[in-house]
Amino acid sequence: MPDIIKLLPDSVANQIAAGEVIQRPASLVKELMENSVDADSKNIRVIIKDAGSSLVQVIDNGIGMSETDCRLSFERHATSKINTAEDLFAISTKGFRGEALASIAAVAMVEMKTRQHDNDIGTLLKINGSKVELQEPVSCAPGSNIAVKNLFYNVPARRKFLKTASTEMRHIINEFQRVVIAHPGTRFSLHHNDKEIFNLPPSNERQRIIAVFGKSMNQNLISINTETSLVKISGFIGKPENARKTYGEQFFFINNRYMRHAYLHKAIMKAYEKILQPESVPAYFIFMNADPSTIDVNIHPTKTEIKFENERIIWQILNASVRESLGKFNIVPSLDFENEGIIDIPPSGKGPAKMPVIDINTGFNPFRDEENYNDLKKTYRKERDSNLSGWEKLYAGMEGSSSEQIILGQKKDDNDGTDLIIHEKIFQVRNKYIVCSVKLGLMVIDQKRAHERILYEKFINALQNDSVVAQKSLFPKTLELDQADIALLSEIEEEIKYCGLDIRYLGNNTISINSQPSDSMNEDPREMLEIILEQYKSTEKKPGESNREKIAICMSRAAAVPYGRTLEMPEITGLVNKLFQSKNPNYSPTGKTIISIINLEELEKRLK
Numbered sequence: 163m164p165d166i167i168k169l170l171p172d173s174v175a176n177q178i179a180a181g182e183v184i185q186r187p188a189s190l191v192k193e194l195m196e197n198s199v200d201a202d203s204k205n206i207r208v209i210i211k212d213a214g215s216s217l218v219q220v221i222d223n224g225i226g227m228s229e230t231d232c233r234l235s236f237e238r239h240a241t242s243k244i245n246t247a248e249d250l251f252a253i254s255t256k257g258f259r260g261e262a263l264a265s266i267a268a269v270a271m272v273e274m275k276t277r278q279h280d281n282d283i284g285t286l287l288k289i290n291g292s293k294v295e296l297q298e299p300v301s302c303a304p305g306s307n308i309a310v311k312n313l314f315y316n317v318p319a320r321r322k323f324l325k326t327a328s329t330e331m332r333h334i335i336n337e338f339q340r341v342v343i344a345h346p347g348t349r350f351s352l353h354h355n356d357k358e359i360f361n362l363p364p365s366n367e368r369q370r371i372i373a374v375f376g377k378s379m380n381q382n383l384i385s386i387n388t389e390t391s392l393v394k395i396s397g398f399i400g401k402p403e404n405a406r407k408t409y410g411e412q413f414f415f416i417n418n419r420y421m422r423h424a425y426l427h428k429a430i431m432k433a434y435e436k437i438l439q440p441e442s443v444p445a446y447f448i449f450m451n452a453d454p455s456t457i458d459v460n461i462h463p464t465k466t467e468i469k470f471e472n473e474r475i476i477w478q479i480l481n482a483s484v485r486e487s488l489g490k491f492n493i494v495p496s497l498d499f500e501n502e503g504i505i506d507i508p509p510s511g512k513g514p515a516k517m518p519v520i521d522i523n524t525g526f527n528p529f530r531d532e533e534n535y536n537d538l539k540k541t542y543r544k545e546r547d548s549n550l551s552g553w554e555k556l557y558a559g560m561e562g563s564s565s566e567q568i569i570l571g572q573k574k575d576d577n578d579g580t581d582l583i584i585h586e587k588i589f590q591v592r593n594k595y596i597v598c599s600v601k602l603g604l605m606v607i608d609q610k611r612a613h614e615r616i617l618y619e620k621f622i623n624a625l626q627n628d629s630v631v632a633q634k635s636l637f638p639k640t641l642e643l644d645q646a647d648i649a650l651l652s653e654i655e656e657e658i659k660y661c662g663l664d665i666r667y668l669g670n671n672t673i674s675i676n677s678q679p680s681d682s683m684n685e686d687p688r689e690m691l692e693i694i695l696e697q698y699k700s701t702e703k704k705p706g707e708s709n710r711e712k713i714a715i716c717m718s719r720a721a722a723v724p725y726g727r728t729l730e731m732p733e734i735t736g737l738v739n740k741l742f743q744s745k746n747p748n749y750s751p752t753g754k755t756i757i758s759i760i761n762l763e764e765l766e767k768r769l770k
Contacts, residue, residue, distance in 0.1 A: 176268030187214020188333035198222035213327035328653035346370035388483035400445030411445035433484035611750035632662035682721035693720035
């Protein structure tokens with residue numbers, strides 16, 4: 163039998179490697195900008211065409227390259243950053259693997275012009291699909307100018323999986339922001355289709371954050387500064403009252419390298435415990451400096467996953483540092499003794515001291531006969547019932563009878579046309595569940611999921627029929643968003659308008675919200691929009707799911723009644739009736755269970 167194992171050609175191997183390094187146009191922006199930073203550039207320009215699918219160009223004034231280095235830089239594992247394995251534990255540059263340029267050249271058309279400052283002539287290099295097409299001297303400015311055209315032109319399967327232009331541009335802006343915040347002393351600019359999006363002069367960390375996220379961020383920042391033998395932590399955290407429902411203003415940097423770290427994120431969230439609204443996330447920009455030998459950045463080719471040698475100790479240091487900064491600004495969680503239900507004790511008034519009054523029942527005689535005793539017992543019960551009326555407030559949310567009947571008709575195929583509900587008692591439990599009596603036992607309904615199902619079908623109908631379901635706002639609300647969210651909003655603006663959110667652009671990344679969906683139980687349209695944007699970013703479309711269906715899901719989750727909201731009886735009955743009029747009352751739009759029935763047999767077994 164002949165040998166069957168063979169070495170892959172370099173072009174094929176590079177395309178395989180590119181799958182890890184270059185996932186979308188934003189990956190190009192990240193790799194090329196980091197190369198420019200490593201080249202000591204003080205002015206970096208990023209030019210984008212068609213959200214990066216046609217062109218990603220990065221121009222810098224860094225040290226440039228010689229003719230030999232220019233050619234060698236596109237070979238796999240060719241780098242100037244490290245020489246030995248020990249250098250992996252003392253990395254101070256962004257790149258070191260020598261994979262980025264080789265991976266880019268394998269899946270795109272690349273043109274590079276580069277010149278060192280002490281040379282009069284530079285080098286022009288053109289590579290298409292790992293094949294060198296041209297290399298010659300050229301007159302150019304010092305530094306490097308690299309243009310990447312037609313990404314994935316030779317890998318159609320990868321190109322067709324690129325998202326819409328607005329989605330890809332949003333990812334590009336995210337990568338751009340991560341680099342520019344880490345290096346405030348460098349000038350950066352970003353242009354898309356000849357339109358300037360960012361023009362950031364050299365500044366300090368605070369000024370750079372404000373320039374990226376808007377002037378309103380200035381009043382939101384609280385400085386943080388802690389130095390220990392293990393790590394130095396500096397930067398800014400946001401005030402809890404300005405926390406949003408969306409992610410996008412949370413940044414960790416280690417030795418000026420952006421990183422994702424869920425464990426350290428929990429340290430910050432723990433420090434904000436009990437002072438944040440539910441599901442809100444504070445802004446933070448944390449800059450950490452540590453000995454390179456105590457961290458490992460070589461986990462993944464994207465180099466955004468970092469391992470710390472003393473992770474638990476750093477967690478504690480970060481948590482304590484955030485708590486300390488919040489305390490300095492008198493933003494600390496107060497002790498919560500769960501005073502809900504505690505009897506109000508009125509303050510004592512001024513006046514002369516009085517002897518306590520002792521009420522004596524003069525009619526009580528323990529030696530009376532049984533008949534008189536029974537009369538007295540009835541009187542006592544009447545007085546006791548009137549005295550206990552105040553305690554009924556403690557159980558106000560646990561029961562309530564409705565004067566209107568709740569008729570939840572079922573399909574004949576399911577229940578022979580009989581009504582499911584025994585409409586005597588219905589009540590809300592812990593402001594989260596609706597419980598009512600049914601013929602089989604007890605029915606428990608998740609109020610938020612039920613409302614999501616109702617709104618989802620309403621929004622889907624509006625989107626399919628191009629009809630608007632909105633109520634105008636008397637006083638429009640304004641909201642400032644970052645560039646990435648502005649790009650996302652432009653993508654879904656038409657659909658959310660049909661669902662009831664009417665948006666107007668006021669300039670400087672500020673919008674006004676002029677209407678909100680009818681039947682919405684979220685009173686703040688700004689919070690609703692933030693939830694929609696975050697849900698849209700974090701939710702992947704299911705196979706066969708249309709963009710409109712995804713938007714309807716996001717809208718329903720944002721506009722639904724939140725957990726913790728006390729509902730009046732008409733709201734409860736209306737919610738239950740509308741739920742059973744929907745097409746699929748058993749499951750929420752995301753497939754979660756809405757209804758659970760506890761049958762009588764199970765109750766009887768538990769109470770034996």
